[in-house]
Amino acid sequence: MDAAVKSGLLSDVRGVGAKPRNANRRSSVFSSQKGSCVSMSFGTPHSDWRLKEMKASYIKSTVHSVGASTYAETAIGSYPHAAEEKIGVLLLNLGGPETLVDVQPFLFNLFADPDIIRLPRLFQFLQKPLAQLISVLRAPKSREGYAAIGGGSPLLRITNEQAHALKCALEAKEISANVYVAMRYWYPFTDEALQQIKRDKITRLVVLPLYPQFSISTTGSSIRVLQNAFREDAYLSRLPVSIIQSWYQRPGYIKSMVDLIKKELESFSKPEEAIIFFSAHGVPVSYVEEAGDPYKDQMEECIALIMQELKSRGAYNDHILAYQSRVGPVRWLKPYTDEVLVELGQKGVKSLVAVPVSFVSEHIETLEEIDMEYRELALESGIENWARVPALNCTSSFITDLADAVMEALPSAAAMSTASSKTEDVNQDPIDYFIKMFFGSLLAFALLFLPKLTTAFKNHII
Ligand SMILES: C=CC1=C(C)c2cc3[nH]c(cc4nc(cc5[nH]c(cc1n2)c(C)c5CCC(=O)O)C(CCC(=O)O)=C4C)c(C)c3C=C
Ligand SMILES: [Fe+2]
Numbered sequence: 001m002d003a004a005v006k007s008g009l010l011s012d013v014r015g016v017g018a019k020p021r022n023a024n025r026r027s028s029v030f031s032s033q034k035g036s037c038v039s040m041s042f043g044t045p046h047s048d049w050r051l052k053e054m055k056a057s058y059i060k061s062t063v064h065s066v067g068a069s070t071y072a073e074t075a076i077g078s079y080p081h082a083a084e085e086k087i088g089v090l091l092l093n094l095g096g097p098e099t100l101v102d103v104q105p106f107l108f109n110l111f112a113d114p115d116i117i118r119l120p121r122l123f124q125f126l127q128k129p130l131a132q133l134i135s136v137l138r139a140p141k142s143r144e145g146y147a148a149i150g151g152g153s154p155l156l157r158i159t160n161e162q163a164h165a166l167k168c169a170l171e172a173k174e175i176s177a178n179v180y181v182a183m184r185y186w187y188p189f190t191d192e193a194l195q196q197i198k199r200d201k202i203t204r205l206v207v208l209p210l211y212p213q214f215s216i217s218t219t220g221s222s223i224r225v226l227q228n229a230f231r232e233d234a235y236l237s238r239l240p241v242s243i244i245q246s247w248y249q250r251p252g253y254i255k256s257m258v259d260l261i262k263k264e265l266e267s268f269s270k271p272e273e274a275i276i277f278f279s280a281h282g283v284p285v286s287y288v289e290e291a292g293d294p295y296k297d298q299m300e301e302c303i304a305l306i307m308q309e310l311k312s313r314g315a316y317n318d319h320i321l322a323y324q325s326r327v328g329p330v331r332w333l334k335p336y337t338d339e340v341l342v343e344l345g346q347k348g349v350k351s352l353v354a355v356p357v358s359f360v361s362e363h364i365e366t367l368e369e370i371d372m373e374y375r376e377l378a379l380e381s382g383i384e385n386w387a388r389v390p391a392l393n394c395t396s397s398f399i400t401d402l403a404d405a406v407m408e409a410l411p412s413a414a415a416m417s418t419a420s421s422k423t424e425d426v427n428q429d430p431i432d433y434f435i436k437m438f439f440g441s442l443l444a445f446a447l448l449f450l451p452k453l454t455t456a457f458k459n460h461i462i
Helices: 010-014 023-033 057-063 100-111 121-148 155-172 190-199 216-231 234-238 251-265 285-289 295-312 337-346 364-380 396-412 430-448 451-458
Strands: 087-093 177-183 204-209 240-243 275-281 319-324 351-356 385-388
Touching: 087 155, 087 190, 087 216, 100 121, 121 364, 155 177, 155 396, 177 190, 190 216, 190 234, 204 216, 204 396, 216 234, 240 396, 251 295, 251 351, 251 396, 275 295, 275 337, 275 364, 285 295, 295 319, 319 337, 319 364, 337 364, 351 364, 364 385
Parallel strands: 087 177, 087 204, 204 240, 275 319, 275 351, 351 385
Antiparallel strands: none
């Protein structure tokens, strides 16, 4: 289970019990196994992935491309014969609070992640006290946002729908698979999905993060949790696994994005005049410049591919890429979405179509930040015609492409290595934990009220 929950102590800190309050909704992690696929059609059937041996160079370059995972050579030999193969697909996502009460503990889980707040090794004991403090301070602003979109995140519902659609798309290609959902910061956590994978006796697993581009803070973080869980478990450490680390360059994804953009452009009276405004979730500059996060490069390549496809379909619009949703007093990737919108308005731009590009479901940052805050800012700045491209959600061409990605990844599944070191302190001594929390909180509090941070709070950046 996620470390924040596994350590029973943390339930006090997080303000909720480790036991789900809304067991029915959260157990919908497995709803993708329920329901029928009869009325759905997802492209041409594919007879047998094992016979086809799809070792396309695409898989080779993406499955092992970003240095977050290590693998031993395949241990397939120790698994049942292909005829008894039970395929699983594990979707990784961020998770979101289902109610306003969940917001603070959800934020705690997020800020307690060493891939979200990256502290120097010497200060890592401050991680949880800092997370507690920042989550409490951030919660009111965050809660306002979730209240504005109906009182909770739509992420679990949409991810479950995508899981079901993916299962059906695979079925249409004659691949029978169970599709599981593992959220990073809220229920259902990774451990829940892994327990079910074990109960279902899955013999081959494809891990598919629902982030097109790789970032240390998203896919990287989820994979780290997976690696820790796999290392500790005899069954899982021998399970052949294939991780699709990024898939932003897949032609099916690019085409699906272009379909949506073209459709939205048609809503303008002069489509050719609209600026295509790509808004991606930002990351701190230090991720890219110091930690080598490939996120910015992949994002830029992704935008170039989308624009190329748009041109090939006769759309020659101007475009721009900006980054949104910065948190805290550090430097984030620039240009910032809000600043660019104001500049464009001042330059006389009248028509703009916003394209959320780092995430494939509607969520708080599309529904509240873009549709409410940025729309209002754009209109105030002089932009008269505003539209926003919807998230891909369950768009059938997109889901079909995810199914293709899964099929292509299946042959390269290999057992995960047990060699690398563990990064989360899961089994902690309670006294040691209390001392660290107490003194850590004091230190974190002192740090937080340094002038730089106070200014950030005053400016409502946090
Ligand atoms: C590619 C997508 C994302 C990246 C990169 C990312 C990095 C990142 N995020 C935060 C802080 C917050 N993120 C929050 C919500 C949130 N983040 C993403 C995606 C990425 N984050 C999504 C899809 C969501 C929304 C989930 C939902 O409930 O709908 C939040 C909470 C909301 C808020 O208060 O704004 C925070 C905080 C950091 C610090 C970071 C990189 C270091
Ligand atoms: Fe985020």
